Amino acid sequence: MSSNSPQPAATTPAPAKPPFVKGLAGVVAAQTAISHVDGPNSTLIYRGININDLVAQATYEEVAYLVLFGTLPNASQLAEFDAKLKANRDLPQAITAWLYTLPKETVPMEVLRTAVSMMAHYEDDVQSISIDSTIAKAIRLTAQLTTLCAAYQRIREGKAPIAPNADLSHSANMLYMLNGQVPSKDLEVAMSAYFVLLADHSLNASTFTARVIASTQADLHSSISGALAALKGPLHGGANEATMNTLLEIGEPDNVDPWVDNAFATKRLIMGFGHRIYKNGDPRARVLTRLADEIGRKVGMDKYAKMSHMVEKAVQRHRELYPNVDFYSASLLYCLGIPIDLFTPMFACSRIIGWSAHVIEQYKDSVLIRPAAEYVGRLGESYTAIENR
Numbered sequence: 085m086s087s088n089s090p091q092p093a094a095t096t097p098a099p100a101k102p103p104f105v106k107g108l109a110g111v112v113a114a115q116t117a118i119s120h121v122d123g124p125n126s127t128l129i130y131r132g133i134n135i136n137d138l139v140a141q142a143t144y145e146e147v148a149y150l151v152l153f154g155t156l157p158n159a160s161q162l163a164e165f166d167a168k169l170k171a172n173r174d175l176p177q178a179i180t181a182w183l184y185t186l187p188k189e190t191v192p193m194e195v196l197r198t199a200v201s202m203m204a205h206y207e208d209d210v211q212s213i214s215i216d217s218t219i220a221k222a223i224r225l226t227a228q229l230t231t232l233c234a235a236y237q238r239i240r241e242g243k244a245p246i247a248p249n250a251d252l253s254h255s256a257n258m259l260y261m262l263n264g265q266v267p268s269k270d271l272e273v274a275m276s277a278y279f280v281l282l283a284d285h286s287l288n289a290s291t292f293t294a295r296v297i298a299s300t301q302a303d304l305h306s307s308i309s310g311a312l313a314a315l316k317g318p319l320h321g322g323a324n325e326a327t328m329n330t331l332l333e334i335g336e337p338d339n340v341d342p343w344v345d346n347a348f349a350t351k352r353l354i355m356g357f358g359h360r361i362y363k364n365g366d367p368r369a370r371v372l373t374r375l376a377d378e379i380g381r382k383v384g385m386d387k388y389a390k391m392s393h394m395v396e397k398a399v400q401r402h403r404e405l406y407p408n409v410d411f412y413s414a415s416l417l418y419c420l421g422i423p424i425d426l427f428t429p430m431f432a433c434s435r436i437i438g439w440s441a442h443v444i445e446q447y448k449d450s451v452l453i454r455p456a457a458e459y460v461g462r463l464g465e466s467y468t469a470i471e472n473r
């Protein structure tokens with residue numbers, strides 16, 4: 085080509101189109117040092133420590149500290165953290181008064197979601213996203229969430245809320261505020277173990293929601309309100325309630341096999357089974373199986389744990405599908421005397437600490453989360469005047 089020939093216009097190659105991944109499955113959308121969900125090995129790690137070690141040896145308070153601050157507390161750090169949790173258990177008086185105004189059929193998860201948003205109005209430092217302020221608010225919300233659950237439960241039963249008892253641990257106090265009796269050590273340990281197992285789980289739907297909100301530099305209460313809304317759905321935290329309703333619907337051990345056969349024949353989703361990441365089994369479910377068996381026996385209500393084992397076996401006959409965290413949580417929480425529609429709020433009472441740690445991690449990361457979408461709608465349409473439509 086001579087130098088006088090017209091040169092082809094320089095074209096910039098179109099940037100490679102990132103692949104569309106439905107449901108963001110397998111997409112790595114954040115880096116985190118809080119928890120590691122190792123699907124192939126069915127392992128869950130908080131800040132480097134296997135949950136099996138934590139649930140066997142640590143209280144929820146220790147694990148909450150670990151998740152929030154990154155290291156296990158020494159004795160004085162734990163005492164200080166515990167004292168802060170205890171000192172922050174009370175609800176703003178206006179929130180308790182508001183609980184009395186709610187229609188009795190209001191679902192507790194909705195109460196939690198609205199209450200956390202309202203509690204922002206009673207925080208001096210609500211707008212701050214400084215790390216210190218967010219930690220202080222996270223500790224207060226962690227303490228208040230249990231009081232909120234118990235107070236609403238009592239009020240809708242027509243009873244007066246029970247004031248928190250500063251002599252009791254986070255877990256024992258939760259059960260105490262619900263029914264007015266200091267729980268036995270077995271029940272306290274089981275409640276604490278449940279809280280330990282649910283404290284964090286990497287970038288699940290509610291945590292992702294919290295991080296997206298935090299990435300806009302909105303405050304902690306905004307992030308947690310959004311996380312609660314995401315947790316409510318039956319494909320996420322709501323699965324524990326749906327599982328218990330399934331067990332009650334099955335009713336008797338003799339009904340398990342026909343019920344499961346029918347569920348597969350009619351392509352019905354069996355709540356508490358399957359997981360986006362743990363395809364070989366959920367490590368939390370293994371611990372919860374043991375706890376549900378033990379507590380069921382101790383309180384003389386092992387029917388539902390036994391039926392859960394039968395459902396698990398029946399499901400396995402159809403396909404390789406394992407119980408997830410919510411499956412044995414259901415019979416465990418039921419035996420702990422928790423009303424069914426408080427199961428997901430119990431999940432939230434634990435996960436609040438994980439959400440808070442992720443919000444802080446996201447503030448430190450300081451990047452707006454804003455993915456792209458593939459447009460599949462029409463192009464080139466013209467505007468039609470309203471009288472011509």
Ligand SMILES: CC(C)(COP(=O)(O)OP(=O)(O)OC[C@H]1O[C@@H](n2cnc3c(N)ncnc32)[C@H](O)[C@@H]1OP(=O)(O)O)[C@@H](O)C(=O)NCCC(=O)NCCS
Nearest residue numbers: 318319320323352353354355356357358359360408409410
């Ligand atoms: C958790 C869940 C949303 C994961 O979904 P996912 O990663 O998208 O997995 P998929 O839906 O692709 O499941 C793979 C296959 O197993 C089946 N499957 C998954 N969970 C199932 C369940 N609980 N009951 C019956 N079949 C199920 C799916 O129908 C699908 O079948 P196919 O291959 O014939 O289409 C899903 O397992 C579910 O809905 N479980 C019930 C709700 C629940 O317990 N949620 C709590 C999660 S901790």
